[in-house]
Amino acid sequence: MIPADTRLLRVPRRVGDRSTRRVGFVLACGVVALAVVMAIGAPLLAPFDPLAVNLRLINAAPGTDGHLLGTDASGRDILSRLMHGAQTSLLGPLIAVLVASGLGIALGALAAWQGGWTDQVISRVIEFLFSFPGLLAAVFTVALFGPGFLAPAIGIAIAYAPAIARLTRTVILQERDKLYVKAELALGFRGIRVLTRSVMPNALPIVLSLSVLSFGYALIDLAALSYLGLGVQAPQPDWGVMLNESTSSMLQGAWWVMAAPAIVIILVVVSVNIIGEALLARRQEVLR
Amino acid sequence: MNGPLGVIRFIAGRLAAALLTVWATTFIVFSSLFLVPGDPLAVLLRGRRPTPELVERLREEYGLDDPFLVRYADWLSGLLRGDLGYSIQFQTDVGNLLAARLPITAWLVGYAAIIILVVGLAVGSWSALTRSPNVDRGILIATSALSAVPAFVAALVLLLVFSGVLGWFPAFGAGDDSFLSRLEHLTLPAVALSLTYLGLIARVTRSSLKQELTSDHVVVARSRGLGAAYVFRHHVLRNALNPILSYAGILVAGLLVTSQLVEFAFGVPGMGSLLVESVRSIDFAVVQIVTIVIVLAFVVTNTIVDLLAPLINPRLRGKGAR
Numbered sequence: 350m351i352p353a354d355t356r357l358l359r360v361p362r363r364v365g366d367r368s369t370r371r372v373g374f375v376l377a378c379g380v381v382a383l384a385v386v387m388a389i390g391a392p393l394l395a396p397f398d399p400l401a402v403n404l405r406l407i408n409a410a411p412g413t414d415g416h417l418l419g420t421d422a423s424g425r426d427i428l429s430r431l432m433h434g435a436q437t438s439l440l441g442p443l444i445a446v447l448v449a450s451g452l453g454i455a456l457g458a459l460a461a462w463q464g465g466w467t468d469q470v471i472s473r474v475i476e477f478l479f480s481f482p483g484l485l486a487a488v489f490t491v492a493l494f495g496p497g498f499l500a501p502a503i504g505i506a507i508a509y510a511p512a513i514a515r516l517t518r519t520v521i522l523q524e525r526d527k528l529y530v531k532a533e534l535a536l537g538f539r540g541i542r543v544l545t546r547s548v549m550p551n552a553l554p555i556v557l558s559l560s561v562l563s564f565g566y567a568l569i570d571l572a573a574l575s576y577l578g579l580g581v582q583a584p585q586p587d588w589g590v591m592l593n594e595s596t597s598s599m600l601q602g603a604w605w606v607m608a609a610p611a612i613v614i615i616l617v618v619v620s621v622n623i624i625g626e627a628l629l630a631r632r633q634e635v636l637r
Numbered sequence: 638m639n640g641p642l643g644v645i646r647f648i649a650g651r652l653a654a655a656l657l658t659v660w661a662t663t664f665i666v667f668s669s670l671f672l673v674p675g676d677p678l679a680v681l682l683r684g685r686r687p688t689p690e691l692v693e694r695l696r697e698e699y700g701l702d703d704p705f706l707v708r709y710a711d712w713l714s715g716l717l718r719g720d721l722g723y724s725i726q727f728q729t730d731v732g733n734l735l736a737a738r739l740p741i742t743a744w745l746v747g748y749a750a751i752i753i754l755v756v757g758l759a760v761g762s763w764s765a766l767t768r769s770p771n772v773d774r775g776i777l778i779a780t781s782a783l784s785a786v787p788a789f790v791a792a793l794v795l796l797l798v799f800s801g802v803l804g805w806f807p808a809f810g811a812g813d814d815s816f817l818s819r820l821e822h823l824t825l826p827a828v829a830l831s832l833t834y835l836g837l838i839a840r841v842t843r844s845s846l847k848q849e850l851t852s853d854h855v856v857v858a859r860s861r862g863l864g865a866a867y868v869f870r871h872h873v874l875r876n877a878l879n880p881i882l883s884y885a886g887i888l889v890a891g892l893l894v895t896s897q898l899v900e901f902a903f904g905v906p907g908m909g910s911l912l913v914e915s916v917r918s919i920d921f922a923v924v925q926i927v928t929i930v931i932v933l934a935f936v937v938t939n940t941i942v943d944l945l946a947p948l949i950n951p952r953l954r955g956k957g958a959r
């Protein structure tokens with residue numbers, strides 16, 4: 350069965366020749382690095398307090414009074430909110446991807462290495478989980494545990510784990526039939542040692558490229574949840590929360606309040622995608 | 638494996654798999670409430686004043702005094718009889734809520750699906766058939782760029798431009814029941830909803846057509862002197878349709894889930910905004926049913942596609958009992 354989440358499918362789309370791809374890759378790494386620096390350095394670098402309300406300066410245009418990107422409907426500095434918002438906006442997807450990768454790799458390796466009915470059961474579970482799109486799983490988790498930062502991330506992780514598990518299983522199944530594995534097993538090395546020391550290092554790079562790609566999707570899904578008011582809660586300056594709060598400014602014509610977080614989200618997601626696609630393309634021949 | 642027995646076996650197998658998935662979904666959706674550490678009553682009551690009537694109602698509703706399997710069996714048989722539970726937020730049966738909200742979402746998702754299919758197939762075919770590599774590359778870049786825009790960002794941008802600045806479309810609600818009013822209110826939401834999947838369908842169409850266009854039987858047909866248009870209609874399209882069709886299930890599920898965001902942005906009173914409201918007000922009965930409806934839509938569409946595939950592509954017929 351095809352997963353309900355379309356983005357976890359690989360449809361070939363290679364744009365541009367080798368040199369433009371190389372430039373794109375470098376730019377993408379730059380954007381991601383910048384976002385990480387913003388997140389870590391926010392308390393030092395941000396020009397204003399991200400929560401400081403200034404009712405005399407609401408919806409100020411970019412450049413007014415030292416507010417480089419303007420202010421929002423409560424007169425808070427947008428640039429500072431973007432920088433502080435990078436913390437939750439990047440940490441959420443990071444947790445989701447780490448948990449999803451841990452779960453997925455463990456399940457996939459177990460299924461491929463054990464085979465038999467273990468494989469049967471795990472494969473059925475993976476197939477079943479494919480019928481839950483990421484956002485639905487996250488919303489459901491929030492309904493159980495209440496809105497916040499962690500619950501949606503765990504929900505996303507559970508929804509993304511099956512795709513990673515399936516890829517891990519496929520790759521390890523291919524590796525298992527290779528001569529070096531048979532040789533090591535024949536030499537009497539224990540199975541678990543062969544798996545962790547010899548097979549995993551060959552299988553992991555391609556699986557981790559999928560994890561990188563999942564990071565971008567998780568970022569969108571978690572921002573979407575915060576936008577719906579189900580994730581990080583206002584007045585915390587999360588990017589999704591900022592988009593949610595931009596609606597009232599937009600009605601008064603202050604489009605920049607919406608544009609800033611929207612552009613940042615798209616830039617970071619596209620950059621992560623470019624990096625993930627490049628890493629995956631490098632390992633593509635393994636899959637065929 | 639062929640013959641009428643094979644066909645029956647194929648159909649029965651698919652239906653059984655679909656039923657199993659739906660059943661497992663109901664089990665997970667129901668039992669998850671009891672997997673949360675602590676008293677399930679506390680989860681259900683969170684943020685509400687626990688009046689004795691409400692506590693009594695919830696105990697009754699979820700059979701909290703019964704053993705787990707009895708609870709589940711009661712709840713499931715209720716579902717099958719059409720008793721979808723009671724919404725403590727809206728103070729009405731979930732069935733009534735769904736009857737009011739589902740048609741609007743179906744309208745929206747159907748509208749978006751039409752846009753996706755018409756534009757996606759057209760753009761994808763254009764990209765595959767064009768002889769200019771620049772047009773092909775341009776389309777590829779454009780569709781990739783569109784897919785990168787999250788639906789809720791697209792919704793906000795459309796709202797700003799076409800409703801705020803230009804004033805062409807209303808910004809809020811779903812209009813009254815008349816067709817034209819619906820069309821006017823749901824056009825922007827449907828476009829916002831379609832953008833992400835448009836790129837996907839266009840790319841799938843492109844790669845599927847390209848693969849067919851260079852296949853041996855098409856080259857032979859062309860070399861026999863058959864016209865390009867004839868070959869495209871009779872030899873290419875039919876084979877290229879299958880990969881595209883296999884995306885129908887994820888399209889339906891994806892659109893239903895994403896419609897939460899779009900409905901929220903445009904204030905459309907559909908099933909998606911119902912889900913968001915219910916999660917916010919911790920109205921678990923509604924969340925359960927909406928989740929099941931979405932998974933059900935996904936499974937049903939996928940099953941229909943699976944059953945249709947052998948009709949379109951005879952080569953799949955022999956593989957009945959896979």
